[in-house]
Every structure is written in C-alpha cells, then in structure tokens.
Amino acid sequence: MSLPIIAPSVLSADFSSMASGAALIASSGAEWVHLDVMDGCFVPTISFGPKMAADLRPHSSQIFDAHLMIQNPLNFVEEFAKAGADYITFHVEAAVHSHRVLQAIHALGKKAGVSIVPSTPVSFIEPLLPFVELVLVMTVNPGYGGQPIIPECFDKVRALAALREAGRGGYLISVDGGINASTAKTAREAGADVLVAGSSFFGAADTAVLVRQLKGLS
Numbered sequence: 001m002s003l004p005i006i007a008p009s010v011l012s013a014d015f016s017s018m019a020s021g022a023a024l025i026a027s028s029g030a031e032w033v034h035l036d037v038m039d040g041c042f043v044p045t046i047s048f049g050p051k052m053a054a055d056l057r058p059h060s061s062q063i064f065d066a067h068l069m070i071q072n073p074l075n076f077v078e079e080f081a082k083a084g085a086d087y088i089t090f091h092v093e094a095a096v097h098s099h100r101v102l103q104a105i106h107a108l109g110k111k112a113g114v115s116i117v118p119s120t121p122v123s124f125i126e127p128l129l130p131f132v133e134l135v136l137v138m139t140v141n142p143g144y145g146g147q148p149i150i151p152e153c154f155d156k157v158r159a160l161a162a163l164r165e166a167g168r169g170g171y172l173i174s175v176d177g178g179i180n181a182s183t184a185k186t187a188r189e190a191g192a193d194v195l196v197a198g199s200s201f202f203g204a205a206d207t208a209v210l211v212r213q214l215k216g217l218s
Helices: 015-028 050-059 073-083 098-107 126-131 151-165 184-190 207-215
Strands: 005-008 032-038 063-069 087-091 111-116 134-138 172-176 194-197
Touching (some): 005 207, 015 207, 050 063, 050 073, 087 098, 087 134, 098 126, 134 151, 134 194, 151 184, 184 194, 184 207
Parallel strands (some): 005 032, 005 194, 032 063, 087 111, 134 172
16 A cells, blocks of 8 residues: 555645745645635635635645635636646536536646535546546535544545446545544545645644654654
8 A cells, every 4th residue: 555645735724824834734744735725605614716826836846736615616727727736626516517627627737636525425426537637535524624524434435446446547536624643544544545634734743743644654
C-alpha cells in the first residue's frame, strides 16, 4: 500500500494570512492544497472564490485541488482553471450534465474530480468513473469544519477501490471530513489515496508530526 497524499484544507487557515497557511502546508510535508469553495447555496456557508485561489497560487508550488461545493459548477470551471487549480472537483448533486462539466475541465488541461455527499451512493457516479482522475468522498455533511466523521461513508471508499480494481477507472480516491490522526488509519485501510485535513491540520501543535501520523509513518 502506497502512502496517501495529504491535502490540508485552507478553509481552516487564518484568512488574514493565507500565504502563511500555504507556507505551513509546504513545510509540513503535505503534497496538496485543498480549496473548499462554498457558495452559500449548495452548502450553507460562503467561503471564497477564484480570486483567492489566484492570489494564493504564486505562494505555493503544491498541487491545488479546487473542491467546488457550488451550484452550477460549469459556470466557474474556466475561472478556477485560470486561477491555477490543478484538479477541479465538482459535486454530482449540483450538476445536471456531469459529462459536460468533465469535458470542460479536461478541455482546459486540468484533471477532473467528482464528489459525493454522505447521502449519495457510489452507484450514482459509477457511469462517470472512467472519465475522472479523482473521486472525493465526503465523510461529513459539507459546510463546516470540525464535524465528527460518518463512519458508514468508508463503505463507499471500499466500493470505489473495488470498482477501480475491476477496471472501472484509474482515479484517486479522496476522503474529506473528520480526518485526523485517529481516523486516518481507517481511511487508509479502506483504500483512500488522498486525505483532506482541515481543522486537525491547522490546529495541530506540530503539523509535520501530524502529516506523518496521517500517512501512517508514526
């Protein structure tokens, strides 16, 4: 089993000093920066838009995964591509024409991800799996950081790992919500390749130590 990618979410960073948050991610040994984009419609909170991603891009060489928790994601794909996102992940529940969103992301030279909330089954996105590079499983209801994990969501991670093994795609499996030093082991064992950590990362006394714990190295 390869070590998982760690993707701290800047939603839990100090918004007055995002560049410092990006520097902390880089120094910790984490590989990705997770950008939780919320519109106050698909989820009850508003976070930030493409300008924040564009402003942060010169301060980080990490992979940017823009997680669009917004209605009508197709309207913002090009803006986040221009802002420097490497992966653009949208929610299947927020898009009527998911294939069109995937095509738009790929046409801009970016990697495409699809995400599902805890109430959405894997079967809902199975037709999309051959066309994505990332599947993000929400293990809490999106909108707020610091929520306890919904353990039944790991069954979806296992199902996605089995479908990949059966040749249904070559995607990475990402887990977002409630990931910390205690829950990361379950996520890894279920088959997760990417672990998104927000409040546990930015609240850690030593982020480098936490990253090693999340990877299962200590």
